[in-house]
Amino acid sequence: MEALIQVFNFLADPYNLALILIGTTVGVFVGALPGLGSVVMISLFLPFVIRMEPVSGIALISVIYCAATYGGSISAILINTPGTAAAAATTFDGYPLAQKGQAGRALGVATFSSAIGGILGIIVMVIATPLLAKLAFLFGPAEYFALAIFGISMLASISGNSMVKNFMAGAFGILIGTAGTDFATGVERFTFGQADLSEGIRPVQMMIGLFAGGELIRQSTKLGQKRTFVAATVAKLPSVGDLKRIWKTVLRGTGIGTFIGILPAEGGTVAAMIAYNQERKISKNKDQFGKGAIEGVAAAESANNAATGGTMVPTLALGIPGGGSTAVILAAMLILGLRPGPQLFNEQPELLYGIFGAMLGANIYFLFLGMVGAKLFSRISLVPTTFLWPMVFVMAALGAYSLQQNLFDVGIMLVFAYSGYFLKRYGYSPAPIIMGLILGELIEVSLKQSYLIYDGNLFMILKQPFAVLFLALAVIGCSSPLIGKLLLARKVKGQASVKS
Amino acid sequence: MSDISANDTEAESNLEAESSINKEQLVEAIAIGAFSLTLLGVTFTFREVPEILAQGIGPAVFPRAVLLLMLILSVILGVRAVRPARSGEVRKAMKPIPRIAYISAGMLFLFAVGLLTIGTFPSLLIFCFALSLIWGERRYLPMTITFILFAVAVYVLFEIALGTNLP
Incomplete structure (x- = not known):
């Protein structure tokens, strides 16, 4: 109850309301632009956010994260191109609906499902985060070490990429985190005699480069792509008949989205795909899926928006990012001197309730914005790449420069821009790199502390029940894709033998 | 007759697929392996820790562990690049960078x-x-x-x- 009062107190402040309005508008705008997702935009905002008062800054990027997740559905429905990866499943039925002349209906269902999924996800977040944080009070270095290993292990199951490549990207991120002066001994590691590297590679420049710079080069290879735009009508609130058809779907999608979101490293993309497939399996209108079923849109949108609340739970309670965007949010918190975890709830409850309030406000506001302004935002998805991306890169370079007013930082950003392009081309996503960067520090610090606590006997970690639990989960996390493949192979073999 | 020749052609193409090496992935694995080995070498150039501070895990241990992990992963990548393609597995050549x-x-x-x-x-x-x-x-x-x-x-x-x- 106290939590809710704090949340509403945050929402009653006009300054906070203005932040929510600005952040949501920017977020929906960004989400509707294919290629410019929430991670890129949050990275671009970092140089400004870390100059702001911590509560306002973190609340602002959380709002952008929420709103961009919803905004992705607009271009998914109208141009068959998901504005964000999380909206990929929305294209399956959203675009066919738009082609049938029901763009307004599809946008309405997407907006409604997104808002309901998002709000319910935040309610779960408000309840689950303090509970998980209370549990984290029992954690010492051994448990944090095991927890970070569990977080890394979840990279195995990030969809769309090879498990080995995800781990490689994670390891690369961890390695980057070791550059600079070792905090315990003062020994410089991988600085190559560069004084500018003695404090390590700054995460802001790295993230801006990886996400924004790398994406610019990638966009240059997509210039010939033609997008077929389906003219938008004004989004329509779902009719009573549609509501009857989708309310159970929305609740199921919300449940799946929140649960998947809470798992470290998973996020809205995975949640939306699972929710969509699940709905297709159990729906009475199976044959309509892929041809314009509103249940398909509702499942994907409720799940990916519910996942935004879910991903914030491990991020805030344990300091383990729930996905790519929350990894960047977590990096911003660390730069601002905020260490997520149970202490944060005692020391700065206003920050947490600020984030909850801001995300709740964003969901309510984009429900209104989506209904009133979907037609306008649909035009945004047609902003030419040739205009947009040169400006995005200039903002990225100047943002990287502005923090220390040092051109060396622009160089670092540039190196990561090139790396970001090549890594993605060869199947290495930037998100595991950021996860590795953040979790690597936690792994090293907690491992060193455990070594001292247990007098050099690291096997003592295996005597801590929570640590054993997390390590067991890590083993399951690592092996789950392999087990999945084995089960699939057995099923295919079984079907083949039945046929023969 | 036509069926037999079709099957022969299919078998030939399977054989070709099975013996093919994923060159791009092999180069990738070698590049990552070389990168990891080079940085592993760099860790041996880290300044010695003064004895008073030399307690617990040294500053080079963790980066070395990570680099060894990368090395192992690059070997796995390399092995996967040279192993015969499974039946039904299609190894598409990557388009050159425009x-x-x-x-x-x-x-x-x-x-x-x-x-x-x-x-x-x-x-x-x-x-x-x-x-x-x-x-x-x-x-x-x-x-x-x-x-x-x-x-x-x-x-x-x-x-x-x-x-x-x-x-």
Whole structure:
């Protein structure tokens, strides 16, 4: 109850309301632009956010994260191109609906499902985060070490990429985190005699480069792509008949989205795909899926928006990012001197309730914005790449420069821009790199502390029940894709033998 | 007869697929392996820790462990690149990187050089116009208006609002 009062107190402040309005508008705008997702935009905002008062800054990027997740559905429905990866499943039925002349209906269902999924996800977040944080009070270095290993292990199951490549990207991120002066001994590691590297590679420049710079080069290879735009009508609130058809779907999608979101490293993309497939399996209108079923849109949108609340739970309670965007949010918190975890709830409850309030406000506001302004935002998805991306890169370079007013930082950003392009081309996503960067520090610090606590006997970690639990989960996390493949192979073999 | 020859052709193509090596992945694995080995060598050049501070895990241990992990992963990648393709597995050759990507990457570098030599606003305007033109944009008036307004916005945001001394 106290939590809710704090949340509403945050929402009653006009300054906070203005932040929510600005952040949501920017977020929906960004989400509707294919290629410019929430991670890129949050990275671009970092140089400004870390100059702001911590509560306002973190609340602002959380709002952008929420709103961009919803905004992705607009271009998914109208141009068959998901504005964000999380909206990929929305294209399956959203675009066919738009082609049938029901763009307004599809946008309405997407907006409604997104808002309901998002709000319910935040309610779960408000309840689950303090509970998980209370549990984290029992954690010492051994448990944090095991927890970070569990977080890394979840990279195995990030969809769309090879498990080995995800781990490689994670390891690369961890390695980057070791550059600079070792905090315990003062020994410089991988600085190559560069004084500018003695404090390590700054995460802001790295993230801006990886996400924004790398994406610019990638966009240059997509210039010939033609997008077929389906003219938008004004989004329509779902009719009573549609509501009857989708309310159970929305609740199921919300449940799946929140649960998947809470798992470290998973996020809205995975949640939306699972929710969509699940709905297709159990729906009475199976044959309509892929041809314009509103249940398909509702499942994907409720799940990916519910996942935004879910991903914030491990991020805030344990300091383990729930996905790519929350990894960047977590990096911003660390730069601002905020260490997520149970202490944060005692020391700065206003920050947490600020984030909850801001995300709740964003969901309510984009429900209104989506209904009133979907037609306008649909035009945004047609902003030419040739205009947009040169400006995005200039903002990225100047943002990287502005923090220390040092051109060396622009160089670092540039190196990561090139790396970001090549890594993605060869199947290495930037998100595991950021996860590795953040979790690597936690792994090293907690491992060193455990070594001292247990007098050099690291096997003592295996005597801590929570640590054993997390390590067991890590083993399951690592092996789950392999087990999945084995089960699939057995099923295919079984079907083949039945046929023969 | 035609069935037999079709089957033969299929068997031949399977044989070809089975014996093929994923060259790109092999090069990738070798490059990562070499990178990891080089950095592993660098860890042996880290300054010695003074004895009073030499308690617990040393500063080189963790990076070495990570580099060893990367080395192992690169070996796995390499093995997967040379192992025979499974039946039904299609190994598509990667398309070469288009020239426009190299040009765009070069433009980013030139923009950074421009910041250092001619300053923020001339390099901003040249970069935006040039990249836009290279990418095929020919609507000169909207370009001019957009990029000049953008330069003004950058000035207001960075110089006035954030107090940054842009180069």
